[in-house]
Amino acid sequence: MPIIAALFAGVIFGLGITVSGMINPAKVLNFFDVAGTWDPSLALVMAAALITTAIGYRLVFARGTPLVEPRFLVPTRKDVDAQLLLGSAIYGLGWGLIGYCPGGVVPALGLGRIEPFVFVAALVGGMGLARLLSRLRTTSQPA
Amino acid sequence: MTEFTPVSALIGGTLIGLGATMLMWFLGRIAGISGIVSGAAFPQSFSDWSWRAAFLIGMIVAPSLYAVFMGHLPDVTLSSDLLKTVVAGLIVGVGVTFGAGCASGHGVCGIARVSPRSIVATATFMAVALVTVFVTRHVVGA
Numbered sequence: 001m002p003i004i005a006a007l008f009a010g011v012i013f014g015l016g017i018t019v020s021g022m023i024n025p026a027k028v029l030n031f032f033d034v035a036g037t038w039d040p041s042l043a044l045v046m047a048a049a050l051i052t053t054a055i056g057y058r059l060v061f062a063r064g065t066p067l068v069e070p071r072f073l074v075p076t077r078k079d080v081d082a083q084l085l086l087g088s089a090i091y092g093l094g095w096g097l098i099g100y101c102p103g104g105v106v107p108a109l110g111l112g113r114i115e116p117f118v119f120v121a122a123l124v125g126g127m128g129l130a131r132l133l134s135r136l137r138t139t140s141q142p143a
Numbered sequence: 144m145t146e147f148t149p150v151s152a153l154i155g156g157t158l159i160g161l162g163a164t165m166l167m168w169f170l171g172r173i174a175g176i177s178g179i180v181s182g183a184a185f186p187q188s189f190s191d192w193s194w195r196a197a198f199l200i201g202m203i204v205a206p207s208l209y210a211v212f213m214g215h216l217p218d219v220t221l222s223s224d225l226l227k228t229v230v231a232g233l234i235v236g237v238g239v240t241f242g243a244g245c246a247s248g249h250g251v252c253g254i255a256r257v258s259p260r261s262i263v264a265t266a267t268f269m270a271v272a273l274v275t276v277f278v279t280r281h282v283v284g285a
Binding site for chain 2: 010014024029032039042051060066074075079091095101104120131
């Protein structure tokens, strides 16, 4: 049951990425190219997604519990630290270099092209590297 | 060059929001794609892995469903520079892990919850992406 629910949600989310054009990294890069071939589409995608999610979350949280799991698993941290800022800045650099973000590139795997697979392999490699680095850091500096 | 597509942007954005709402409604989870990919690639238990894999498979079949309705796959322009693709992938992977999220987890789900961390993270990665595109297209590449 959780698997079918997740699959269904993934299809709708992926259709949103596809229909919105965010599956196309060129469209993402053009959003950031305000001094050149600017394409404002991404702003409307984010605005529509945000409004829908904000309303949807309100309705869902008002129910008290999710349908097929015992409770909501939502991040609770509120502090802004250097790691959040530095990590987000690094992500912005990579995103601006190529135009793929994790949400955009996963549906692009379904296009039958090699490039998204190359990106995802490197993406997972980068995630593994970061996990290794943070593990080394926590073991060398307790507390 | 890509065209401004306001109607499909609004329809697609609404679908993204619906997908995120459904994942929270059904499973109580944030639709942060970097976190879902990370948990799928480095699994902790089968039950934690299986919903992530199912969500990602749903995302991957979406373009084919789109093609069933529209008669063609969506238009994309992908960089053929595979070295740049690998370098950018590594950078994004490191960044989203330390930054604890990407455009979906922070930019949509986090801001929808009015999370201060997500608002700051989104402002940061959008600003750096903007500067990166400006530098690569108008300073170095010009």
